[in-house]
Amino acid sequence: MASNTIKIRAQLNGDIATIKSLINHPMENGQRKDSKTGEIIAAHFIEEVVCDFNGNTILTAQWSGGVSKNPYLAFNVQGAKTGDAVALKWKDNKGDSDSIEVKVTG
């Protein structure tokens, strides 16, 4: 499954998979002003990121506009092996979403 907004890697080290992901997203918190027009830029941020491991949800992240632009998320999963399926999906406050699925590589 291809994704235009998510880059993800799931690297195995022993029986632990390190999952690192980068999402392209403006993460506007609704407080910034446009430097040209002086108008407040509407809030536009990812509210939820869900990671499924072999079909089971293992991590749910709930975010605000306090998370940096183009968010980075990394974590470790124990009991992993090469070929395990890692799926990541996000949903923002405007209802946009995207998802990706990769395999754990050795």
Place this chain on the structure above:
Amino acid sequence: MTQVTRKRRIFLKSTLATSLVGIAAGSGLLKSTETLAEWPARLFDAKDIKSASGDDEGTTSTDIIIKAPDIAENGAVVPVTVETSLPNVESISIFVKGNLHPLSAVFILGPGVQPNISTRIKLTRTSEIVTVIKSGDKRFTTAREVKVASGSCTG
């Protein structure tokens, strides 16, 4: 085609269609895209850590480590890692005391995920980063100050 066979066909078609929908719904194929945990607007909109943590900031623990730079060059992108040796970690929340809305992120951990999460957050100004970790039915907290060399304008 006789009247009887035509009726029989329609009957078969409609029963087959209904039973397929029934099976799909029953097996969870038609489950909604919504996840169980709802985005906690009340906590994210709060303006102090006490209310942003649902009035339970937890007890201070030395078993939690917040990794972050002492001085952040750019307040808009501050790398932070929260890790703990506490058992049965259910969730990790990250707050920035100096931000208008302190709660930045909540991570709900499922089976197999180690209590060691890295992300990047915004700091409007020099501030304490605070984490609250739910371990079993108790909450624990720790804080770490990060100086911001140039702010992210608004965070």
